[in-house]
Amino acid sequence: MQTTWQAILGWYDRHGRHDLPWRNTDDIxxxxxxxxxxxxxxxxxxxxxxxxxxxxxxPTIGALAQATEEEVLSRWSGLGYYNRxxxxxxxxxxxxxxxxxxxxxxxxxxxxxxYTARAICAxxxxxxxxxxxxxxxRVLKRYFALPESTPKAxxxxxxxxxxxxxxxxxxxxxxxxxxxxxxxxxxxxxxCPLSQSCMGIDAPETYTENKKSGYESRELYYGVMMSxxxxxxxxxxxxxxxGMLTLPPLEQTDREPIASFRHSYxxxxxxxxxxxxxxxxxxxxxxxxxxxxxxxxPLSTLTKKALRLIYTPKGNHELQ
DNA sequence: GTCCAGGCAC
DNA sequence: GTGCCTGGAC
Numbered sequence: 261m262q263t264t265w266q267a268i269l270g271w272y273d274r275h276g277r278h279d280l281p282w283r284n285t286d287d288i289x290x291x292x293x294x295x296x297x298x299x300x301x302x303x304x305x306x307x308x309x310x311x312x313x314x315x316x317x318x319p320t321i322g323a324l325a326q327a328t329e330e331e332v333l334s335r336w337s338g339l340g341y342y343n344r345x346x347x348x349x350x351x352x353x354x355x356x357x358x359x360x361x362x363x364x365x366x367x368x369x370x371x372x373x374x375y376t377a378r379a380i381c382a383x384x385x386x387x388x389x390x391x392x393x394x395x396x397x398r399v400l401k402r403y404f405a406l407p408e409s410t411p412k413a414x415x416x417x418x419x420x421x422x423x424x425x426x427x428x429x430x431x432x433x434x435x436x437x438x439x440x441x442x443x444x445x446x447x448x449x450x451x452c453p454l455s456q457s458c459m460g461i462d463a464p465e466t467y468t469e470n471k472k473s474g475y476e477s478r479e480l481y482y483g484v485m486m487s488x489x490x491x492x493x494x495x496x497x498x499x500x501x502x503g504m505l506t507l508p509p510l511e512q513t514d515r516e517p518i519a520s521f522r523h524s525y526x527x528x529x530x531x532x533x534x535x536x537x538x539x540x541x542x543x544x545x546x547x548x549x550x551x552x553x554x555x556x557x558p559l560s561t562l563t564k565k566a567l568r569l570i571y572t573p574k575g576n577h578e579l580q
Numbered sequence: 581g582t583c584c585a586g587g588c589a590c
Numbered sequence: 591g592t593g594c595c596t597g598g599a600c
Contacts, residue, residue: 300586305597340595343588373588394586444585475582500594525595529581561596 264457265423265430271453272433275440280307283383283432288359289321291384292351295376296344310339321359324352333503333558340525340561342504347371361385382431390418391431395438402442402460475527482507483537484518484570490548491570492540493557504558505547507566508540519569523562534566 277283280303282294293314297306314335318324324332329349336345347370351359359380360366366377381387392400397414401407404417423430441452447464449455460466484507485492493505517533524530540546549557551567559567 296587298586299588300595302585302597338596340597341586341588343594347588371588375587523596526593 261421264421264454267453267456268423268433268437269426269429272429272436276429276433276436277303277440281311286384288361288380288384289324290315292359292376292380293348295379295383296348296371297339299344299376300341301339305339310336321352321355324349325355329503330558334556337504337554337557337559338561338564342501342558342560344371346503361387363387363389379431382427386426386428388422388424388427390415390422391435392418393435393438395442396431396434397438398444399434399438399442399454402447402464403454403458405459407466475524475529477529477531479512480530480532481510481513481517482532482534482566483510483540484534485537485540487548489550491551491567493547493549493563494540494544495547501560501562504560504563505549506560506563507534508537508544508546510535510537519566521565521569523565530562532562532566534570 280294282291285291294306294311297310297314317335318327318332327349329346332345332349333342336342339345350370351372354369359369361381361384363377363381366372366380367374372380375391375393378389378391379393381389382391392411392414396418400414400417400421401409403421406413406417409417421434437452437454441448442454442464445465449458449461449464452458455461483492492508494508496502496504496506513535515535518536519534521532522530523532547557551571554564554567
């Protein structure tokens with residue numbers, strides 16, 4: 261095992277992604293923020309845009325707790341999965357002096373599940389605990405030849421491999437090996453520090469599964485109501501885009517839309533249709549927004565696309 | 581156009 | 591198991 265650990269850490273020291281900003285800080289808030297942003301989101305988007313901008317606005321967990329939910333959602337705008345931002349804000353308000361440091365206490369906080377609780381313990385506090393994201397899961401399945409493994413079995417194997425003297429670097433190393441070497445397709449086994457003792461090296465494709473796709477088409481209908489260059493937006497209350505501002509939703513209609521565009525999420529391919537309206541139904545709070553100042557509002561990418569279309573001069577109104 | 585990557589809450 | 595989101599690779 262000593263040899264394996266040395267190979268893993270030796271590889272990490274030479275090839276690991278040491279330039280990631282959240283790996284060069286011991287500020288738990290920064291590390292926690294990075295883990296929330298990185299959930300379901302690619303490193304490059306977080307690193308170049310959202311992480312530095314968010315920290316500029318909310319440099320400490322106390323500053324985040326002081327902010328309104330709307331301000332937080334505005335800085336999250338475009339990143340998707342907006343419940344992450346709402347839970348982050350809720351945690352900041354619960355945290356007081358700072359986040360708890362134990363796995364169990366972290367797990368009890370909103371938006372912190374098994375992965376994130378372990379990541380904060382290992383990456384933030386160098387606690388001896390195994391972290392398993394999808395990349396590490398793939399490495400473990402191949403290394404221990406476990407094509408059909410439960411999360412519990414995977415964790416037991418991760419614990420067997422865990423280097424308790426450098427748990428932070430060990431887990432980061434496995435993560436980098438997963439995303440840089442032990443790729444889902446055509447893994448680079450010849451470059452892998454685990455190749456000497458990897459039990460799945462002869463059939464790496466056995467340990468990855470293809471997701472089923474299959475999508476559904478849907479139509480969405482929104483109203484456009486302008487006044488003095490401003491546009492009416494309402495606050496969403498349903499699960500989708502909760503807390504964000506959107507154009508006022510309409511019932512299905514056969515009228516000819518003034519504009520349409522496509523957008524997709526998860527398995528849905530949406531056609532979004534926009535209609536001019538002169539009254540608003542319901543008693544929702546209305547926000548009269550300047551559609552050219554999109555940075556100031558909590559808007560989804562879908563709503564931003566719609567506003568761009570509406571505020572773009574004529575001649576540029578093709579789909580997408 | 582289609583597929584893919586990526587954790588949590590219910 | 592399903593909903594939540596986006597952008598980039600092909």
